[in-house]
Amino acid sequence: MKKFLKGFYFAFNGISYSFRTQLNFRIHCLISLLVIAVCFYLGLTTAEWLWIIAAMAIVFMAELFNTAMETLVDLVSPKFNPKAGLIKDISAAAVLIAALMALITGILILLPKIIHAS
Numbered sequence: 285m286k287k288f289l290k291g292f293y294f295a296f297n298g299i300s301y302s303f304r305t306q307l308n309f310r311i312h313c314l315i316s317l318l319v320i321a322v323c324f325y326l327g328l329t330t331a332e333w334l335w336i337i338a339a340m341a342i343v344f345m346a347e348l349f350n351t352a353m354e355t356l357v358d359l360v361s362p363k364f365n366p367k368a369g370l371i372k373d374i375s376a377a378a379v380l381i382a383a384l385m386a387l388i389t390g391i392l393i394l395l396p397k398i399i400h401a402s
């Protein structure tokens with residue numbers, strides 16, 4: 285049981301580190317809170333909530349993996365190395381893809397409701 289709870293502590297430590305060091309992570313948190321507030325206001329169906337939550341989770345996961353990748357690259361290759369740069373660029377590209385998917389999901393679900401509500 286202690287080991288199980290320790291796992292949560294380590295995971296929270298990773299989230300806390302990303303939040304403290306990554307501006308993008310903080311921006312994702314802020315956007316997510318705003319989107320959740322809008323979703324409550326507009327009244328989403330269960331299926332719509334699931335899409336929004338899935339899109340957000342994918343963005344956060346991509347951001348966390350990206351932070352891990354950056355930290356790993358800085359550890360093994362602190363000096364300039366084209367391959368180290370490429371790894372960081374590819375990792376950042378994964379975040380971009382996730383963010384675009386989230387943006388499209390948000391537009392498809394929220395825009396018709398916003399237009400209908402106004």
Ligand SMILES: Nc1ncnc2c1ncn2[C@@H]1O[C@H](COP(=O)(O)OP(=O)(O)OP(=O)(O)O)[C@@H](O)[C@H]1O
Pocket residue numbers: 305306307354361362363364365366367368369370372373376
């Ligand atoms: N060791 C390195 N060798 C070569 N290029 C690097 C190296 N480190 C970073 N780069 C290049 O600089 C870019 C920015 O790297 P950096 O580590 O500042 O990432 P970042 O996304 O700005 O991270 P952070 O949010 O921590 O500032 C990378 O995407 C990569 O192209």
